[in-house]
């Protein structure tokens with residue numbers, strides 16, 4: 001057990017060193033970087049597609065896609081009009097800082113742009129891996145259980161914003177959204193929370209305003 005813990009902490013230490021290098025690069029190039037995390041199927045890719053569609057006239061957007069296999073999401077993002085790089089993590093269930101460093105080398109985002117990282121769908125270990133991002137956004141959808149925040153508290157605690165997606169489906173599912181919001185606040189009192197439906201744009205203006213305010217790179 002002691003050995004396992006030591007190996008784990010060495011991996012994280014190494015990751016954090018690269019994350020610091022990434023941070024410096026992002027600072028030097030005035031990039032604003034978001035790390036999007038969620039379980040599979042919360043609608044991350046759709047949310048990014050919609051964000052590109054609505055913000056591409058205001059800011060340059062680059063996307064780093066993480067999945068175990070396939071380039072399907074990167075293809076979708078390119079169709080939506082942004083440059084994208086796909087990372088396949090193979091057996092790994094999270095992105096690490098080295099993945100991001102390599103992806104940024106390929107993407108070469110122009111200065112003053114927005115970089116969105118779509119992490120591997122997993123609410124557990126992506127919470128431990130700092131990618132050097134400015135802010136972390138956790139997405140849950142109303143087709144999941146209300147208790148995700150208290151089941152996976154590390155992820156919600158390490159996030160800066162929680163987007164509750166697919167609110168267009170609320171009339172058709174048994175989902176107590178107020179309960180979710182209570183659980184979020186239980187885990188992190190000052191967590192920003194927004195209700196959105198990426199598919200039809202509901203609530204998305206608040207999300208765009210949040211990106212604009214936090215990045216300081218454009219105005220809504």
Ligand code: MG
Pocket residue numbers: 044045073118
């Ligand atoms: Mg996806």
Ligand code: ZN
Pocket residue numbers: 092093094125126
């Ligand atoms: Zn993992």
